[in-house]
Structures are given as C-alpha cells and as structure tokens.
Amino acid sequence: MDRKRRKREVIIIIGVVALISVLSYITVRAFGSGSQIPPANMALMFILMNINMLLLITLFFLIFRNVIKLYHERRNRVAGSKLRTKLIAAFIGLTLLPTVVLFFFSIQFITTSIEFWFKIPIEQALENSLEVGQNLYKLVEENNTFFLDKAAYQVDSRDLLAPKNRSELGNYTQVVQRAFNLNAVEFYNSNFKRLTQSVSENLKNHTFEPVDADALQKGMADSKKTWSVSEHMAGGEIIRNISAIPYGAQGPDIDGFVVISIILPPDLEKNLGSISKGFEEYQQMKMLKRPIRISYYITLSIVSLLVVFCAIWFGMYLSRNITVPIMELAEGTRRVAEGDLSYRIDVIADDEIKTLVDSFNKMTRDLRFNRKELEFSAKKLYEQNIEIEERRRYMEIVLNNVSTGVISLDSHGLITTINDSAERMLNISAEDVINKSYKHLLKEEDNALIQEIRDRFWEKREESLIKSVNMTIQGKSRSFKVTFNALKDDNGRQIGLVMVFDDMTEIEKAQRMAAWREVARRIAHEVKNPLTPISLSAQRLKRKYKSAIDDPVFDECIQTIAEHTELIRNLVNEFSTFAKFPTANPTPCELPPIVKESVALYEDGYPNIEFHTQIQDNIPMLRLDRQQIKQSLINLIDNAISSIKTKGQITVEVSCNARRDKVYLAVADTGEGISDKDKPFLFEPDFTTKKTGMGLGLAIVSTIVSDHNGRIWAADNPPRGARFVVELPVNGT
Amino acid sequence: MKKPDGVILKILLVAACLLLALSSPVMAKEVKIADFAVTNNRDDLLVFFSVKGAFTREMVEAIQNGIPTTFSYFVRLEEDKILWFKKKIAAKSFTHTIKYNNMKDEYVIKRSWDADKAITTKSFEQAKSLMAEIKSFRLTDLDPLEKEHRYIIRAKAELDKVTLPFKLHYILFFTALWDFETSWHSFKFKY
Numbered sequence: 001m002d003r004k005r006r007k008r009e010v011i012i013i014i015g016v017v018a019l020i021s022v023l024s025y026i027t028v029r030a031f032g033s034g035s036q037i038p039p040a041n042m043a044l045m046f047i048l049m050n051i052n053m054l055l056l057i058t059l060f061f062l063i064f065r066n067v068i069k070l071y072h073e074r075r076n077r078v079a080g081s082k083l084r085t086k087l088i089a090a091f092i093g094l095t096l097l098p099t100v101v102l103f104f105f106s107i108q109f110i111t112t113s114i115e116f117w118f119k120i121p122i123e124q125a126l127e128n129s130l131e132v133g134q135n136l137y138k139l140v141e142e143n144n145t146f147f148l149d150k151a152a153y154q155v156d157s158r159d160l161l162a163p164k165n166r167s168e169l170g171n172y173t174q175v176v177q178r179a180f181n182l183n184a185v186e187f188y189n190s191n192f193k194r195l196t197q198s199v200s201e202n203l204k205n206h207t208f209e210p211v212d213a214d215a216l217q218k219g220m221a222d223s224k225k226t227w228s229v230s231e232h233m234a235g236g237e238i239i240r241n242i243s244a245i246p247y248g249a250q251g252p253d254i255d256g257f258v259v260i261s262i263i264l265p266p267d268l269e270k271n272l273g274s275i276s277k278g279f280e281e282y283q284q285m286k287m288l289k290r291p292i293r294i295s296y297y298i299t300l301s302i303v304s305l306l307v308v309f310c311a312i313w314f315g316m317y318l319s320r321n322i323t324v325p326i327m328e329l330a331e332g333t334r335r336v337a338e339g340d341l342s343y344r345i346d347v348i349a350d351d352e353i354k355t356l357v358d359s360f361n362k363m364t365r366d367l368r369f370n371r372k373e374l375e376f377s378a379k380k381l382y383e384q385n386i387e388i389e390e391r392r393r394y395m396e397i398v399l400n401n402v403s404t405g406v407i408s409l410d411s412h413g414l415i416t417t418i419n420d421s422a423e424r425m426l427n428i429s430a431e432d433v434i435n436k437s438y439k440h441l442l443k444e445e446d447n448a449l450i451q452e453i454r455d456r457f458w459e460k461r462e463e464s465l466i467k468s469v470n471m472t473i474q475g476k477s478r479s480f481k482v483t484f485n486a487l488k489d490d491n492g493r494q495i496g497l498v499m500v501f502d503d504m505t506e507i508e509k510a511q512r513m514a515a516w517r518e519v520a521r522r523i524a525h526e527v528k529n530p531l532t533p534i535s536l537s538a539q540r541l542k543r544k545y546k547s548a549i550d551d552p553v554f555d556e557c558i559q560t561i562a563e564h565t566e567l568i569r570n571l572v573n574e575f576s577t578f579a580k581f582p583t584a585n586p587t588p589c590e591l592p593p594i595v596k597e598s599v600a601l602y603e604d605g606y607p608n609i610e611f612h613t614q615i616q617d618n619i620p621m622l623r624l625d626r627q628q629i630k631q632s633l634i635n636l637i638d639n640a641i642s643s644i645k646t647k648g649q650i651t652v653e654v655s656c657n658a659r660r661d662k663v664y665l666a667v668a669d670t671g672e673g674i675s676d677k678d679k680p681f682l683f684e685p686d687f688t689t690k691k692t693g694m695g696l697g698l699a700i701v702s703t704i705v706s707d708h709n710g711r712i713w714a715a716d717n718p719p720r721g722a723r724f725v726v727e728l729p730v731n732g733t
Numbered sequence: 734m735k736k737p738d739g740v741i742l743k744i745l746l747v748a749a750c751l752l753l754a755l756s757s758p759v760m761a762k763e764v765k766i767a768d769f770a771v772t773n774n775r776d777d778l779l780v781f782f783s784v785k786g787a788f789t790r791e792m793v794e795a796i797q798n799g800i801p802t803t804f805s806y807f808v809r810l811e812e813d814k815i816l817w818f819k820k821k822i823a824a825k826s827f828t829h830t831i832k833y834n835n836m837k838d839e840y841v842i843k844r845s846w847d848a849d850k851a852i853t854t855k856s857f858e859q860a861k862s863l864m865a866e867i868k869s870f871r872l873t874d875l876d877p878l879e880k881e882h883r884y885i886i887r888a889k890a891e892l893d894k895v896t897l898p899f900k901l902h903y904i905l906f907f908t909a910l911w912d913f914e915t916s917w918h919s920f921k922f923k924y
Contacts, residue, residue: 133836214850229853230837276836280799283835287798 019054056302059309066316079330080323087322091315095308103304110296118286126282129275136272137239144241144260145226147180151258152247161189161245161256166196173198176260183238184208184261187245190254192216203263206233211240216257219243223250237269238262325353329360341368405480405501408487409438411494413458425480425503427473438499442469457486457497468504470680474713477680479504509683513703516685520575528572535565574696584625584707591622591629591663591728595652598633602641602650609644612651620660620730624708632701636667636724639697642689643671643722661730668723674714682714701726763789766888766918777871778878780808784865784890787913792892796840797857801832804864805893808872813883813921822884823873828893829864846870878924886920 070088073081154176155161160169169187177185177198186197192213199208211229219227225248228241238261245256264272285292325347335343341364345357396419399406405422409415414437418430426441433440439450449467456462465484470477480501487496538561545554592615603611633652640650648670656663674682681687683702688695701724705712710728717723763786770781787804788796796802810823827845834841834853840860843849854860878884891914 130835134838137837272836276799276834279835283798284795284800287794 056306056309059306059313063309063312063316066313070316080327083326084316084319084323087319088312088315091311091318092308095311095315099304099307099311103300106300107297110293110300114289114293114296118289123282123286126275126279130279133272133275136268140239140262140264141226141228141241144182144228144239144262145243147176147182147260148226148241148243148258149247151176151185151260152243152245155187155258156246156255161187161195170196170198180260182260183263184240184259186210186259186261188216188257188259190256192257195256200263202235206235211242211257211259215240216242220251220254232269233263235263236266237264237272239264321349322353325349325357329356332360332364336364336367341371403503405499405503407438407441407499407501409497409499411496413437413439413454413497415441416496422501425473425478425501426471438497453484453497457484457494461494462486472676472679474715477505477682479508479680509702512684513699516699520685524572524576527568528576531565531569531572535562535569538562538565584628584704586623586625586708588621589624589626590619591624591654591665592619594624594626594630595633595654595665598630598637599652601634602637606641608647609641610649612649613653614651615654616656619654619656619663622663622728622730624728625704628704628707632704632726633665633667635697635701636726639724640667640669640671640722643669643673645672648721656730663728663730665726665728666723668717668721670717670721673716673720674722679714683712764890764913764915766890766915769886769888769918769920771886771920771922773875776874778810778873778875780867780870780872780886780888782867782888782918783862784915787865787890787892788861789913793857796831797833799833799835801830803828803830803893805891806867807889808870809887810872811885811887813885822877825870825872827870831860831864880924883921883923886922887917888920889917890915 070081070084072078074085151172154172155169158168158172159165160172173185173187173196176182177200182200183203184197184199187195188211189195192211194210197208215229218229219242226241226243228239230237230239232238240259240261242257242259244250244254245258246253249255325345328345328347332343332345343364344361347353347357349357396417399417399419400421402419403421405425406417406419407415407422408417414435415433416435418428418433422428423430428441438453442450446469449469452467453465456465463486467482467484469480469482471480472478481504483500483502485498485500486494487498489495538558542555542558595613595615599611599613602609637650637652644650650670651666651668653666653668654663655666678687678689683698685696685699687698702712705726705728708728710726712724712726715723715725765785766782767785768781768783772779772781784804792802805826805828807826808824809821812820812822814820829845830843830849832841833839837853839853839855840857842852842854842860842863844852844863852863854863872886
C-alpha cells in the first residue's frame with residue numbers, strides 16, 4: 001500500500017517537473033528572447049510563474065477532489081461527513097466574509113487610485129509642455145527656413161556654387177553663419193558633396209560630419225521646400241534644416257543644398273526629452289489603464305481565491321484531523337461494544353485528541369487484560385465448578401445409593417437437597433419439598449420435635465441430635481432414627497442442618513419379634529409348668545370334696561379355675577406356637593390353588609359375608625412354604641371376618657405386576673377398617689382389637705411373609721374397610 | 734462507488750491544456766503574409782512579401798503613444814522533397830522597429846538588414862509600409878541552388894516585443910494586447 005503510494009507520488013512529482021519545464025519553454029518562446037532582461041532570469045521568472053500556476057491548480061485539484069469526496073461521503077452517509085461539512089462550511093464562511101469585503105474594498109481602491117493617476121490637469125499640463133516643445137522646434141525650423149530661403153536665393157542669384165566662386169562661397173558661408181548667429185552653415189553641390197562650412201565657436205572642437213546623401217535626398221523624395229534631420233552630439237541636439245538651391249527646386253533643377261544647423265543646449269534637449277517621454281508614458285499608461293486594472297483585478301482575484309482555497313484546504317485538514325480520530329473512536333467504541341478488544345486507534349496527533357486516543361487505547365488494553373484475567377478466572381472457576389459438580393454428583397450418587405435418607409436444610413430451615421432413599425422412606429417427591437420448610441416432613445403431632453429442633457439448632461446452636469421418630473407412611477408405621485447435624489462453615493456460622501434418616505422399622509420389628517419369642521418361650525416354659533398342678537389340684541379338690549361340699553360356690557370356683565387354667569393353657573400354647581414358629585421351607589408351587597382352598601374353608605360358615613376371589617391369569621410359580629402361606633391367609637381372612645360386624649364382603653385378589661417379578665395377594669374387607677393411629681402397630685405382637693387373643697395373628701403373618709422375602713402392609717379399602725396386601729417376589733429373593 | 738480521483742485527474746488535465754494554450758501566443762487570424770514573390774538578380778535570390786492586418790487599432794494606438802514596436806521576420810529556404818526530411822539551404826531572420834517621436838511628430842523606423850539606419854517620416858502610412866513590406870530581401874546567393882530543382886521558401890512574421898513603461902510588459906503576461914504571429918507561409922518554385 002505504502003509502496004504504491006510512494007510510486008504514485010514519484011510519478012506525480014516527475015509529471016509536475018516535466019510540465020513546469022514544458023510550460024516554461026513554451027512561455028519563454030512565446031514571449032520572445034529579445035527582452036531586455038537576461039534569458040536566464042526570464043526563464044527563472046517563467047518557471048516561478050508556472051510553479052505558481054501549477055500550485056494554484058494543485059490546490060484547486062486538492063480542494064475539488066476533497067469536496068467531491070465529501071459530497072460522495074455525504075451521499076453515502078459515511079460517518080463523520082456531516083461534521084466535516086459543518087467545519088468546512090464554517091471555515092469558508094469565516095474566510096469568505098473578510099475576503100470578500102477586502103476584495104471589493106481593494107477593487108474599489110485600485111479603481112479610484114488608477115482614476116486618480118489620470119486626472120485632467122496632469123494631462124493638460126503634459127499636453128501644454130509637449131506643445132511648448134513642438135513650438136520650439138517649429139520656431140527653430142521657421143527661423144531656419146527663413147534663413148535658408150535667404151541664403152539659397154543669394155547663392156543661386158550670385159551663382160556661388162560655381163567652382164570658380166568657391167572662395168566667395170566660403171566667405172558668404174561665414175557671413176551667413178555670423179550674421180544670423182547660426183551654429184553651422186554648410187553648402188553642398190548636387191552630388192551631395194559638402195563645398196563649404198562655417199561653424200560657431202562652440203562647435204570648433206567637435207567633429208562636424210557632413211549630412212549623408214540619404215538625408216539630402218529625403219526632401220527630394222518628399223517634394224518639400226525644406227526638411228530637417230537631427231542628431232545628438234556631446235554639446236546637445238543638433239537640428240539641421242536643409243533646402244535645395246534654388247529654394248524649393250525639385251529633381252533635376254537642384255543645383256545644390258544649403259544646410260543650416262542649430263544646436264539645442266543639453267539641458268534644453270534633456271528637458272524636451274523628459275517632456276516627450278513623460279507625455280509618452282502618460283499616454284501609454286492611459287492606454288494601458290484598462291489592462292492594468294484587469295491585471296490587478298486578476299492578481300487580486302487569484303490572491304483572494306488562494307486565500308479562500310487555503311482556508312478551505314485548512315478547514316478540510318483541520319476537519320479531517322478532528323473527524324478522523326472521532327470516527328476512529330466511534331468505530332473503536334462500536335468494535336469494543338461488539339467485543340473486539342484488540343482494536344487499536346493509530347492516529348497521529350499531539351493535542352487533546354491524542355490524550356483521548358491514548359486513553360481509549362489504554363482502556364481497550366486494560367479491558368483486554370481484565371478480560372484475559374476474567375477468562376482465566378472463569379476458566380479456573382469453570383474447572384472448579386466442574387470439579388465441584390463432579391464431587392456434588394459423586395456425593396449425590398453416593399447419597400442416592402446409600403440406604404439412609406439424607407435431607408439437608410439451609411440456614412432458614414428450608415430443604416435444599418433430599419436423596420432417593422429419603423424420598424423412598426418418607427414417600428415424598430423432591431419437587432414437592434425442595435425449598436420448603438422441614439416442618440412439611442413432620443406431622444402435626446410432631447410439634448414437640450419441631451420445637452425441639454428449632455430450640456436446639458436455631459436457638460442454642462447445638463451440634464447434633466439423635467431422635468427416634470415414628471411416622472405413618474402410606475398407612476404403614478415406620479420407625480426412623482433421625483440424626484440431626486448442624487452444618488457450619490469455616491467461620492463456625494451455621495449454614496444449615498443435615499437430617500440423616502435410618503429406617504429402624506424392620507430392625508425394631510425383628511428385635512421385638514426376638515424379644516417376644518423369648519418372652520413367649522419363657523412364658524410357655526414358666527407358666528405352662530404350674531398350670532398342670534393347678535388343673536390337677538382343682539380336679540382333686542372337686543373329686544375329694546364334691547360329695548362333702550354341696551355348695552354351688554365351690555363347684556363354680558372349681559369350674560372357673562378349670563376354665564381359666566384351660567384358657568391360660570391355650571394362651572400358653574399360642575405363645576408356644578409363636579415362640580417355636582418354624583422357619584419357612586419354600587418349594588415351587590402355585591398360589592391360586594392355596595387361595596381357593598383357604599377361601600373354601602369359610603364360604604359356607606359365614607352366610608352374612610360374601611367371599612370373592614379375583615385371580616389374574618398367568619400368575620407365575622412362586623417358591624412358597626405352602627402350609628405357612630395358607631396359615632397366614634387364614635389369619636388375614638380371620639381378621640377380616642372379625643372386622644365385619646353384620647354383613648359384608650371379603651375379596652381375595654391375586655395379581656402380578658407388569659414385569660412379572662412380584663405377585664400381590666390382597667385381602668380386602670368392608671369391615672370397620674383400621675384407624676391411622678393403629679396402623680403402625682398392626683404387625684406387632686400383643687396388638688389386638690379383638691376381645692380375645694393375644695394379638696399374635698398379624699405378627700405371625702408378618703413373620704411368614706418376611707421369611708418369604710416379601711412385604712405386608714395395611715391400607716384403607718375405600719369406601720370402607722381395610723385392605724392387607726402381601727407382596728411376594730417371584731424368584732423368592 | 735467510483736473514486737472521484739479519476740474525474741479530478743481529467744479536470745486537471747484539461748486545466749493543464751488550458752494553461753498550455755494560454756501560454757502559447759494568441760493566433761491572430763487576420764494577420765497573414767501576402768504578396769509573396771521570389772526573383773533573382775545576377776547573384777542573389779530576392780524575396781518580396783508583406784504582412785497584412787498587423788496594424789490593428791490597438792497597435793496603432795500603441796505606436797502613436799510612443800511604444801517602440803518590433804516586428805520579427807523569419808525566412809527559410811528548403812529543398813522541396815517528397816520525403817518528410819527537407820534540407821535547409823538558408824534561414825534568415827531580421828527585425829523592423831518603429832518608434833514615434835511625439836515632440837517632432839515623426840516616426841523613426843530601423844531595419845536590421847539595413848544596419849539599423851534610422852528612417853524618419855511624418856507619414857504613418859509610409860511608416861507602416863516600411864514596417865510591413867519586405868522588398869528585394871537578399872535571402873541567399875544562387876550558388877547552393879541547382880537548376881530544375883524544386884525549392885520551398887517559408888516565411889513567418891511575429892510581433893517580437895513591446896516595451897511598456899514601468900516594465901509593465903512583465904506583469905501583463907495575461908493580456909495579449911496586440912500580439913500577433915502569422916503562420917508559416919510557404920512558396921514553392923522551380924529554379
């Protein structure tokens with residue numbers, strides 16, 4: 001780009017130099033080389049003139065080009081063109097007004113000055129002076145003509161031109177010269193040869209050349225009586241009046257010539273020359289008045305144009321200096337706004353614009369540096385975030401895969417995270433509880449616990465708390481060991497709470513079962529032994545004293561002892577059965593036949609109860625202890641029958657899930673149902689709603705189901721009654 | 734968008750041409766060489782011609798206001814060949830100068846070929862003819878000329894210089910007041 005420009009500049013310079021040379025040559029030739037000034041100086045003058053002209057044209061070209069460029073820019077709505085136009089217009093306006101005023105004032109001044117030169121009195125005075133000079137010459141000529149006439153007449157009448165009268169002619173010449181006080185008197189023959197001459201004293205020392213033949217012949221050609229020639233000598237101007245002899249003769253009649261000379265003194269000659277020159281110059285000036293005025297006008301116009309052009313050019317230059325950085329700044333701002341911080345303004349300036357540009361460049365540099373730092377920080381942050389996210393996900397995976405439920409709360413007690421185990425344990429969905437208070441997890445009856453948590457953690461700022469919490473989840477009582485741990489940051493500020501739920505239901509149940517079995521075994525062992533002596537003793541008393549004591553009270557007491565002993569025995573047997581409950585021995589078998597057999601046992605015995613069986617087709621084979629399953633089914637049907645006071649329905653359903661990996665056995669009744677309060681304790685030993693029995697039926701059922709790796713739960717059977725569901729795995733695990 | 738530089742360059746070119754045109758002398762169409770004749774005496778080739786239309790109103794005014802005026806004459810003799818190259822045999826230039834003396838009301842004419850001898854006349858007509866008429870001008874002797882050869886004589890006249898008072902002729906370069914230059918007048922003859 002720069003090379004191209006340099007090349008173009010070189011071409012332009014060569015072109016300009018060539019043009020100047022050509023123009024100078026042409027001008028010198030046109031104006032001629034015979035000038036009074038030396039050719040070298042003249043050539044220099046023309047070169048300068050042409051340079052001026054070319055400079056003017058170049059300036060005009062620059063301005064015109066810039067104006068056209070500006071017009072194009074304005075038309076294409078190039079940024080900055082409006083401001084440039086305003087600045088240039090302002091400059092033109094500021095320059096044009098004084099220039100125009102000065103121009104017209106100068107024009108007026110020149111006009112009046114030139115007019116002043118040609119005042120009438122000056123011209124009149126010059127004309128009068130010239131007339132005086134002319135009259136002087138005329139007077140000299142008239143006097144000389146008179147003397148010539150007289151002298152010619154005398155010479156002709158006395159025939160003094162004849163060679164024989166030569167001395168007489170000489171005398172006469174002296175007489176005429178002295179008598180008429182002439183400076184010189186000469187006589188020539190018809191062959192233009194001077195015959196005699198007489199000169200005054202002041203011409204004695206000067207060579208006095210004879211009049212040449214041409215001068216003598218001139219009058220002959222003009223057919224004049226007298227004519228004159230004038231010459232310049234050291235002593236002044238010599239006027240030589242000539243006439244033919246005889247006076248006024250023409251052609252062949254001419255015998256000779258008489259020449260009378262009068263010398264005008266040098267001062268007079270000089271003054272006459274000055275008058276002549278002055279009048280000449282005045283006339284020439286008068287003639288050149290208009291061209292001079294025009295040339296002055298042109299010069300003035302060129303100067304004015306030069307001033308205006310310079311102002312326009314300066315305006316353009318200044319406007320460019322102002323607008324270019326502004327446009328660069330605007331462009332830079334736009335580019336920076338688009339996010340290009342590598343943009344740099346390269347404007348050469350040494351004023352406030354430079355400060356502005358430097359500030360802008362510094363700003364972009366700082367922004368670039370800051371952005372790099374930010375990018376670096378963001379990258380680091382992103383990496384850290386990824387790491388944190390990975391850790392969080394890892395933690396989440398860990399949390400979601402641990403069997404314990406984990407719920408975290410923030411400092412306001414709002415739930416922030418909940419893992420799958422907690423969702424499953426508490427039968428809640430994360431979406432429903434996230435960002436809600438932990439109170440939503442607990443029921444109204446747990447107000448004491450809510451209060452305790454608030455007191456301990458949000459008031460007393462304690463570290464941890466372990467509580468056993470019983471909850472009814474989906475109608476089933478669940479027992480949880482909840483560990484509350486305060487979350488604190490590095491500064492010890494509490495930022496939340498972590499609740500860890502351990503489902504203790506099954507463990508507690510197993511523990512209770514084991515304890516109950518131990519109790520049952522001991523009771524069976526300890527209570528059964530005294531029963532036999534009590535029963536036997538009662539029978540002995542009856543046998544021994546039946547005849548002796550004829551008192552109904554005695555018989556009643558003995559009967560009561562026997563009945564209650566039997567009752568206790570039954571209880572003990574029941575305990576014994578529970579304690580000695582055999583472990584399941586599952587074998588592959590089908591569930592539907594067991595169900596049908598069990599229901600068949602009751603169908604005829606309870607006319608007020610309708611028994612229904614709903615068995616899905618294609619129930620897969622299960623590994624079951626047939627006897628135990630039948631026992632548990634009988635227990636469930638017994639409970640259902642017990643809950644129906646008057647009339648009702650008992651429905652036994654067998655179904656499997658879509659994946660065919662679980663089989664559901666449900667016993668639903670339309671009895672009194674189970675209150676939510678009782679639901680947690682249904683499968684506990686010693687829980688019963690019946691008048692008789694030890695409450696071991698459902699505990700036994702639960703044990704059997706557990707032994708088959710299944711689950712049992714109780715639910716409501718809308719519109720009324722209860723529904724016990726047994727879930728059994730198909731593969732037995 | 735077309736760059737305006739091309740247009741500007743054209744304008745500059747036109748301006749330069751105008752400047753060139755202005756720099757060259759004004760061609761006065763009415764000024765021409767006429768009455769051209771060639772003859773010879775025993776030894777020399779003689780040329781006769783006159784300049785018509787040189788004395789414009791402005792020039793007459795200038796002369797009568799005492800401005801010394803010089804006419805330059807250029808005469809060339811070349812062999813007339815068909816080819817472009819013409820052999821120059823002789824080339825002469827001379828001047829006629831006129832100056833009016835207002836004090837004596839007479840015109841002084843000096844001619845360079847006449848050893849610049851002053852000829853005075855009170856008649857302006859005579860002065861004009863002395864200035865514009867060339868009679869029996871010795872162009873060359875007859876030695877270089879060959880019989881039966883064709884020759885061409887070219888003549889041109891122009892106003893040589895005008896001397897204005899106060900050196901005004903140096904600043905009035907834009908006003909060609911009475912400047913003239915004839916074109917080359919050609920006259921062919923067979924010797």
